[in-house]
Amino acid sequence: MAMPSAGECAMSSAAILEVRDLVIRYRARGLFASRSRPAVNGASFTLAERETLGIVGESGSGKTSLLRAILRLIPVESGSVRLEGEDWLALKGDTLRRTRQRIGVVAQNPYLSLSPRLTIAEILAEPLLAHGEKAGPAMNRKIAGLLSDCGLPADFMGRRARELSGGQAQRVAIARALALEPKLMILDEPTSALDVSVQAQILNLLADLKESRGLSMLFVTHNLKVVAHLSDSLLVMRRGDIVEFGATEQVVREPRHDYTSELLSFGLIGARE
Incomplete structure (x- = not known):
């Protein structure tokens, strides 16, 4: 299947985050263990300034590993991540600490954070x-x-x-x-632990903050309704691969991959997790 390029999905704005050919592989355990399959297999995408990218997928799809790698919580095997044009994976020491201030992170369970x-x-x-x-x-x-x-x-x-x-x-x-x-907000399932009525309130708050503060957002979720409500573009992952990447409205109306169509038919990806 022909995938849209990252540039095609970056709209007309400058890129705040660029991921290219990112491979994440966890080390296999055991002396004679074979080389494990990548948790993320060559992911590439661009997040434009003032845009929201939704990343969706079932449990084991690689979306959490991708997020943790972008936050530099786990190492990558190969590929690159650029934050506002800088080589994010190469930054160290005080430069890394200063650059981290450009990223705000919201986790799934607020009581744990x-x-x-x-x-x-x-x-x-x-x-x-x-x-x-x-x-x-x-x-x-x-x-x-x-x-x-x-x-x-x-x-x-x-x-x-x-x-x-x-x-x-x-x-x-x-x-x-x-x-x-921060200029970039990374949100990891920020509404999944909340009641449905409260979810809508938090989504509306995020939409307002995005506009008032000119934020870019990377939103990881299993809920396609959340993606449609908030995201400008949508990235669908399956078994470590990006199987769909494009403008949210286009992906929802005319999915190119059978897996995306299957997820859309369920409405909520989380029903299968």
């Missing part, structure tokens, strides 16, 4: 303090602004994560990811 010991103000202050900002009235105003941008009042600053609902906790996690004003 928010410290139960700290107040919400302390949680949001952590990245700011690590960045060299000083505690005080100015920081408190910034924290209150982050909460407001994410739909929470300033009096939440004194609460702790265990006192929040799932949706409120995820709003705090999003606020923390925005603290250093």
Whole structure:
């Protein structure tokens, strides 16, 4: 099947993230174990500025490995990742730490990512303090602004994560990811642990933040309805391969691969996980 090129899917905007021929392979265990199949097999795509790319696939498709490699949590066997034109995989030391500030990360379960010991103000202050900002009235105003941008009042600053609902906790996690004003947001199943009604609220919040802050987003999900709601382009993975990549509307209306058609017929990929 002829796949669209990354350039064709990058719209007319400049690229913020470019992945080329990325191969991820986990080491086989055992002295006589044969070489394992790649978890990600030559992935290539481009994410344009101010665009959202949805990555979908069943469990074992490689989407989580791809995400972890982009975040530099696991090594890659070959290929390249460029962040705003820089060789992201080659950065080290202070340069890597500074460049990481351009990326905000939101995980699936907010309760696991928010410290139960700290107040919400302390949680949001952590990245700011690590960045060299000083505690005080100015920081408190910034924290209150982050909460407001994410739909929470300033009096939440004194609460702790265990006192929040799932949706409120995820709003705090999003606020923390925005603290250093990243250009790229990476979201790993950010709504799958929430009730359906709350999912819609979080998706609307992300859409608003994307517009107001000019964000690019990489959104990993098993839910095609989520992708259709938020993503500009769609990447479908199966057994480590990218089987479909294109504008979301085009992929949903005219899928090129039988596997994509099968997933669309289910509506929710997660029903099979």
